[in-house]
Amino acid sequence: MSKWTAKQTGYMKEALRLARQGWGLVSPNPMVGAVLVKRGRVLAKNWHSGPGQLHAEAAVLAEAGRKAAGAELYVNLEPCAHHGRTGPCVEAIIEAKVAKVFYSVPDPHAVAAGGARLLEDAGVEVDRGLLADEAWELNQFFFKWATTGVPFVILKTAASLDGKIATSSGDSRWISSKAARNFGHHIRAGVDAILIGRNTACKDDPELSARPWGRRKMHRQPRRVVLDPALKLPFDLKLFDPALGGPTTVVCAPEAPTAAKEELRRLGHVVMEAPKLPSGFLSLSTVVNELGQSGCQSVLIEPGATLASSALLEEPVVDLVHIFLAPMFLGGRDAPGLLGGPGLAALNLARAAEILKIGRKGPDVHIMVRPNGAFKPSDDARSPWQPEPPAAAQ
Numbered sequence: 001m002s003k004w005t006a007k008q009t010g011y012m013k014e015a016l017r018l019a020r021q022g023w024g025l026v027s028p029n030p031m032v033g034a035v036l037v038k039r040g041r042v043l044a045k046n047w048h049s050g051p052g053q054l055h056a057e058a059a060v061l062a063e064a065g066r067k068a069a070g071a072e073l074y075v076n077l078e079p080c081a082h083h084g085r086t087g088p089c090v091e092a093i094i095e096a097k098v099a100k101v102f103y104s105v106p107d108p109h110a111v112a113a114g115g116a117r118l119l120e121d122a123g124v125e126v127d128r129g130l131l132a133d134e135a136w137e138l139n140q141f142f143f144k145w146a147t148t149g150v151p152f153v154i155l156k157t158a159a160s161l162d163g164k165i166a167t168s169s170g171d172s173r174w175i176s177s178k179a180a181r182n183f184g185h186h187i188r189a190g191v192d193a194i195l196i197g198r199n200t201a202c203k204d205d206p207e208l209s210a211r212p213w214g215r216r217k218m219h220r221q222p223r224r225v226v227l228d229p230a231l232k233l234p235f236d237l238k239l240f241d242p243a244l245g246g247p248t249t250v251v252c253a254p255e256a257p258t259a260a261k262e263e264l265r266r267l268g269h270v271v272m273e274a275p276k277l278p279s280g281f282l283s284l285s286t287v288v289n290e291l292g293q294s295g296c297q298s299v300l301i302e303p304g305a306t307l308a309s310s311a312l313l314e315e316p317v318v319d320l321v322h323i324f325l326a327p328m329f330l331g332g333r334d335a336p337g338l339l340g341g342p343g344l345a346a347l348n349l350a351r352a353a354e355i356l357k358i359g360r361k362g363p364d365v366h367i368m369v370r371p372n373g374a375f376k377p378s379d380d381a382r383s384p385w386q387p388e389p390p391a392a393a394q
């Protein structure tokens, strides 16, 4: 039986619902929602709407004013203890004389963590762990990047029921339904970078922009990244259109022609070098790590069969897979399947995976998969709050 009441769970559910409104707006910050409650009445609720804006806790405290004294605060992340672009939330909570703080998961960020301890030291009651799994999942990009420096990597692909991602002539637009593609744009809107291989760039000529349905405002477009080992992509592709705004990052082998690298830089794009693996492909872990170092917390791979095989089997970098299966058959010996590459020689070498969800997006089946070895919540992040034992007397 849960140690929390249905009402307490409901308040945290509401905090999580509010936090979700920050999807695509708050990076590099986490998505946070807060609900302030006193004697069973909601005094204020709010969410963090982006860098430099009030944190959710500060926003509800400002709205409630002096009424916040003696209230309970529900927030999906441990209140921060640091002076960033805004003041520390723990100070505001203590000053407002909030009686109790319920938070779902600890802040893993080295600079912002430690808020719960400060609150306890100041006499504020603290309760950790309410809806911890949901809260962890909501901010998994932020948690992975803050604890490892490596972005959370999502792979999204669409196939026919017989597993083909294109016809034998390379036609893939559109296999998935409008509903699935809208969901794809929703994912794009929430990530920091989108990565594709050179064949997809040539065949599909995508813009790689996020155009989420119903969303008028975008905080910023994700960074466009394309793998082009020998720098042979033509500059008339949409990816290089200056009207899109911002540079495209082109990843190449160190031995790619210097003149091509210089030309890309002259056009305002970014050239990233990555070593070649024995297969001749570029090292994806190098690419992903470099993106992490430049502040990307999440990367969406929209692969052809070749890149999908690299990212899932050759050099596994993927944390979450979205597969859309459209109600059609394409067939064709030469039509690419979900994964290309040489494949595995024996079943016991298969990369196992956990199916997290099977649902529908319009007429398509939507399968969400976590490959084994992907980033997962640590038990520590999800366990209930345990005060540290007092330090032994010297």
Ligand SMILES: NC(=O)c1ccc[n+]([C@@H]2O[C@H](COP(=O)([O-])OP(=O)(O)OC[C@H]3O[C@@H](n4cnc5c(N)ncnc54)[C@H](OP(=O)(O)O)[C@@H]3O)[C@@H](O)[C@H]2O)c1
Binding pocket: 156, 157, 158, 159, 164, 165, 166, 170, 171, 172, 173, 175, 196, 197, 198, 199, 200, 201, 203, 204, 227, 228, 229, 230, 280, 281, 282, 283, 284, 302, 303, 304, 305, 306, 307, 308, 310, 311, 336, 340
């Ligand atoms: N249904 C869908 O969801 C979907 C999504 C995307 C694309 N597609 C379709 O997929 C087809 C293209 O797929 P594809 O398999 O031919 O190519 P791809 O995966 O788009 O690109 C593969 C190429 O990228 C370069 N590359 C560099 N590093 C790599 C790495 N680590 N792993 C893999 N590739 C790397 C290589 O270029 P070099 O050859 O220069 O070495 C490689 O040949 C198109 O028909 C497109 O329409 C379908």
